Amino acid sequence: MFDLVILATLLGLGYFFGRYYESRHYKSIFRREAEYRNILVVASRIPPVTEKPNASLLVMGSVVISVDYFKRFLASLRSLIGGRVISYESLLDRARREAVLRMKKQASTMGADKIFNIKYETASISKNARGGIGSIEVLAYGTAFIPVKS
Amino acid sequence: MKYRNPAIPEGINTTETNPLKEFVFLTSVVIACIIIITTILALLIDSAAEIIPFEFEVAISQDIAKTLNNEHNKVDDYLQGLADQIIPHMNLPEDMKIQVHYVDKDVVNAMATLGGHVLVYRGLLEKLPNENALVMLLGHEIAHIKLRHPVKALGKGVTISLILSAVLGSSSDSVSELINDTSMLTMLSFSRDQEQASDNVGIKVLNSYYGHVQSATDLFQTFKSEHKKAGVNVPQFLSTHPDIESRIEHLNNMAKKQNWIQQGTINSIPEHIFKRIKIAPETVTSFE
Incomplete structure (x- = not known):
């Protein structure tokens, strides 16, 4: 009986906090996108052939998001x-978009206007930890082009 | 080549559903499957257990028998004597030997276990109001043995925990907890059915031994007042035994239906037994 109460509490916490953070995160994602x-x-x-000279630079953005109990x-x-597994779809969607946004932010502070050859890496953290809450890392990286004023 | 990054419509990589709907669907499917599987297994094991010879039960209960006190005192002899008097009313199979043991502990309970052993604790014996209630109690416990309940419970417990541990491994996450609990609660309903069946036999024995069913529910009144004192109130679905009120009601209905005589003489437990029980409680030495 006591187990059930604990389980229900954890599920409730996971549900309400998970929903709250998710909706807050999506709002922030829409705004920054x-x-x-x-x-x-x-x-x-392959970048387009252009007459304008460009400086190129590796940019990356990475994010770690934890899954909630629910x-x-x-x-x-x-x-x-x-x-x-519908419950994980939004988690991974958020992580990918957040990683791209952080990469874009990095590019933007370097004065770049486009990023080529973008790639993603996904890793699950605490994969082997039994009973531990899993979290995911998404890393996005690419080559940013910074227009050079000649 | 022209490059663009337009806003992409939402809901392509994610699915818009209410997670609570998903939760209700998944838990009910899983719980229903576990209940069905556990029930089928339990029914199969119950019918298979009847084939197991009683000798085998006695053989595997050797260790239990060793832990029970073998020095028979007057209380043991009294309980055994009473059991021997009611056993002829129970149509036990020839090879089924019942041994009643008195256990000098405060527990307000009695139990039947593998190999025909019945344990009556001091805690319960000293609270029983009369011998009629004791006959009802012994009838109930011996019925467990006659109906092979201990071996059935053992078979179910072992098989189902074996299967669960094979399926779930050693993982201890919340889902395996849910599955374990569901399966356990399903098994409890079998335990309650066993209690009910033993109650039925118990009252039948009481009637054929005394010729009436006076004080049939005294045993349960004792339990009821004990529960009240302890302040425990476990809902029926979480309990190994049916609700006390419904047991009393069931027995009263049964007595009425069978047209058993409900009033009769109340026999008391011999005074020397009571003295013996109260003189020799387990001495607890304290060093306060």
Whole structure:
């Protein structure tokens, strides 16, 4: 009985705090995505041939987000019966977009106007820690081009 | 080539659903599956346990028998004598030997275990108002043995925990906790059914031994006042035993339905037994 109360409390905490942080994070993502829209992000490896000289620079953005108890509980249940792990989709979406935004911010402070050859890396932290709450890291990196005034 | 970074519509990489809906769906599917699997397994094991010979039960209960006191004092002899008198009313199989043991401990309880051993604790014996209640108690406990409840419970416990640990491994996250609890609560309903079945046999024995069912529910009144004193109030679904009120009501209904005589003589437990119980409580030495 006591176990059930603890479980319900943890699930409640996970649900309410998880929802709160998620909606707050998405608001911030939408705002900053609009703010940095002027910096182009392109996956192509080959930059366009241009007459203007450019300085190039490695830029990266990385973020670590923890999964909450509620999301993890849903995912564990999913692992029993299969199907899409919807509860983790938004977590990874937020992490990828946040990583790109941080990369753009870095590029912007360096005066760059576009980033080429962007790549992502995803790592799960505390993968082997049993019972530990998992968290994910997403790293986005690319080559920023800074227009050089001649 | 022209490069652009327009705003991309939302909801492509994520799914807009209410997580609570997902939660309710997933938990109910998993809980329903566990209940069904546990129930099927428990029913299979219950019917399989009836084939296990009683000798085998006696053989595996050797260790239990060793831990019980074998020095029979007057109380043991009295309880055993009473049991021997009611056993002819119970149609036990020939090879089923019942041994009643008196345990000098404060526990307000009695139990039946593997190999035909019945344990009656001092805590309960000293609170029983009369011999009729004691006959009801012994009838109930011997019924557990007759109906092979200890071996069934053992079989279910071992099999289900084996399967659960094979499926869940040694992980101790909240989901395995949920599965364990669900399975355990399902098993409790089997335990309550066993208690009910033993109550039915108990009152039947009481009726055929005395010719009436006077004081059939005294045993439960004792438990009730004990629970009240201790302030415990466990909801039925979390308990190994049915709710006391419903047990009393069930027995009263059964007596009415069977047209058993409800009034009769109340036999008291012999005074020398009571003296013996109260003179020799476990001496607790304290060094305060």
